[in-house]
Amino acid sequence: QVNTTIRNQWAGINDAPRTSVISIYGRHSEHVGLGGTVYNDVTGPTSRIGGSASYTYAFQLTQKVKLSLALQGGFTQFKIIKNNIPVKDQEDPLMLGGDVVRTLPDATFGFNVSGNKWYIGAAIPQLLSSELKLMDDDFARIYDTTSQNGKLASHIYVLGSYTYDINPTISIEPSFFLKSVAGAKTQIDFGVKSEYKEMIWVGMNYEMNNDLSSIAALLGYKINDRFNIGYSYGMPSSATSSYHSGSHEFMLGIKLPK
Secondary structure, three states: OEEEEEEEOOOOOOOOOEEEEEEEEEEOOOOEEEEEEEEEEEEOOEEEEEEEEEEEEEEEOOOOOEEEEEEEEEEEEEEEOHHHOOOOOOOOHHHOOOOEEEEEEEEEEEEEEEOOOEEEEEEEOOOOOOEEOOOOHHHHHHOOOHHHOEEOOOEEEEEEEEOEEOOOOEEEEEEEEEEEEOOOOOEEEEEEEEEEOOOEEEEEEEEEOHHHOEEEEEEEEEOOOOEEEEEEEEEOOOOOOOOOOOEEEEEEEEOOOO
16 A cells, blocks of 8 residues: 655745655565655755654454554654755854754654554654754854754654444544644644545544644545545634635555555
8 A cells, every 4th residue: 555645734825834755555464564654844944854664563452452563763854955044144153054964763653452443542753852963063063052952852642533334335433633742732633534435535623722723624535446535625723814825635545456
């Protein structure tokens, strides 16, 4: 299975975030799954590009409940293009030297417990909490920049859903997604998706984030047994509606032959 996602956030704002993700996953044996992900995230003069490989081991806890354990490892490269930063003084010591490029190791651990109609799982991205030094080496030698170093803080994600069959052709699936990181408020997203004949689905997500809370509408279509497509439109919150016209996300899934 190959999945591609392209997201343009906050349409109408110059240099707004743009994200592209390609992932592949497949079963290697009865209990083992292998996968990989490549992504590119650009926001103004900054960018993030990365890749990772994943290993999943799944087994039955009971006759009706399965447990999956996953470990993902890879790298993340951060880049700051100084020429794209609007500053009054290009001779500022911070602007001297070439672009800032940093490559860091990264890892994620997660698990998933699932039944026939439900699942609940958790993941810890940025497990290594790698230190991120964004200052040039020459600048760091002259000035003490230790306090300005950053770190890839570990996050905690918890998610789950349950599928209700309204009748033989229509189902509805409520879900939640909790995101937590030290130093920030915990965020919870709630969603609901309805499927017709496992071919067409529509849904809505509500992101609870104080003044930046937003709603996203989703639409998907299974073209055939091999291809499916999806689209999501994130409506701007009341606090940001005068600055942008929303966010757009396009998805394409391809099931490869065995």
